[in-house]
Amino acid sequence: MLPLHLAHYTQVSCVGDGLAPFRDALQRGSGSLAPCRFHGTELPTWIGAVAGLDDSPLPAAFAAYDCRNNRLARRGLAADGFDAAVRAAIGRHGPRRVGVILGTSTSGILETETAFRQRGADGALPAAFRYAGAHNTYSLAAFVRAWFSLEGPAAVVSTACSSSAKVFAAAARMIHAGLIDACVVGGADSLCLTTLHGFASLELTAPEPCRPYDAGRQGISIGEAAAFALLERPAATTSGVLLLGCGESSDAYHMSSPHPDGLGARLAMEAALADAGLAADAIDYINLHGTATVNNDAAEGCAVGTLFGHGVPCSSTKGLTGHTLGAAGALEAVACALAIADGFLPGSANTRHPDPALPLDYLLASRSATVRRAMSNSFGFGGSNCSLVFGSAA
């Protein structure tokens, strides 16, 4: 595909608001996971919660969209001048020509979970319950489109943990088809009881801060995040970071387990390389999906080893932020952009003994390095796989 410019990008996660605390966490290898005490739910696992969401409702004009997920999205829009960058792009292109394609898995379901605890004697939900602006999967893109008074194409991609990686591919297709000139992409996924109890029921939550690719890994730490990028066609003088290629595939295997050999993962990585017109040896860093479950890391590690050999530096950054599910693809795209822009390879927080069964060049500590091209992997339940390739514009 023709490259697209990440004209602006930012994130909010448990490590803080904006690129500065994320860069610092990536370089120091220290995250902000804590024991799970979410809204009175105590589970024997660790989570990456964003502080201050409970007491910061949306402005009154956006009350119809008020929920934890859209509060988190608003924090993301406010970080690093992202809001102003989008408004400048709307000024250049017009409100019909800027799209909104965002990823989430659970949207504002926390509002519904809470409403079910407040049902009346007749079983009805409280009168204040709002479905469209909170519960519905589209509410995230509806809120962001309303926030910017946009009138162009919009959608939410909801493919579990690949959601906000696939938005880059969908936006790139739409820009190249000529429907839009710029697109707000990214994702927001917030903590809720559905995912905390759901992953616990699958026995996939670790009783400790998650240790991706560690021989003794015990599962995931669930996190929450909002991460955004503004995609535009590059100008001849563009510097910074480009989206070079996207690859998507389906496992067609199982709803909640990856193909054991990572076949779908390999197809997505191969498709992303082909889309970017690159050979495997052109990749300087791979941000692995690396959830720290036994099966995911084994399947992905197998696929990466088959395609890249064992010489490409790689790591999962989920030890810092937790697995932010539908926001993970965009959050880790931002991690790749920082690695390219600032010249470093992020290490894997919490990992102590890389799994010897997965012989990769797995980074335990961060170090300075020139990163010209980076790949980010995102794989979700339902067998939904997406790999993205980013590169330096210079």
Place this chain on the structure above:
Amino acid sequence: MSPPTTLTAWIDGIGLIAPGLPDWATAIDVLAGRAPFASAPSVLPAPALLPAAERRRASRVVRVALATGLAAVDHAGADARRLPAILAASTADGHNCVALCETLASDDPRVSPTRFHNSLHNTPAGYWGIATGAMAASQSLCAYDGSFSAGLLEALVEAASTGQATLLIAYDAEYPAPLFAARPIPDAAGIALVLSPAPTPASRARISVTPGDAAATVLADPALEQLRGAIPALRGLPLLHALTTGHAGRVQLEYLAPLSLAVDVAPC
């Protein structure tokens, strides 16, 4: 500012399940006004391609998505394994959602693993892959009441960018109480289209889609118009109606206000 872009594709296959419209063959005469519309609950066949355990447990959204998708693929004479599949829906499985929320609100909030993975918006896409063996890219979109048009745009863009036929499956199903009061979708329904970027021997019509601001086309039959407004996936019914007239025409499909999609339909 750039002028609006028009995207063109050829419809090679059509699948439909809606209340009173059990399949596309039946619907042709009803939509064309040659046969009366008789309202009846949607009939959702069990997905024969799934393994027995999954077939029995398949939810209504999974059934309607798989049945309409397979009908469109059969109609086109295509191979499901080779088609990228774009799934678009305004909801996930509403029955599962209510059961999950009831459990989470109870004194014992432990949920079952199956309940959890069936809560995903992309559960039907996952089962589509498992049923057909398709390892091609699939997509799961939501745009609330504009989900049909969001899926149509994505499928057209996918077909244009890959140069390959692409499958659109737009579907929805109902929520039970108490969520039904907040989102009163009355029944399950689905529309599936195989969209080819170039004409093929199977092509039935050419469509050209342009974003604009015209009001959505209203169906003349009040009962069909009621369905169009009640089930988000059936916002695509005016396009299917245009396919039954036998001549060229233009319809407007609801998308995301103020944006709508103008669809020029020309029979092959």
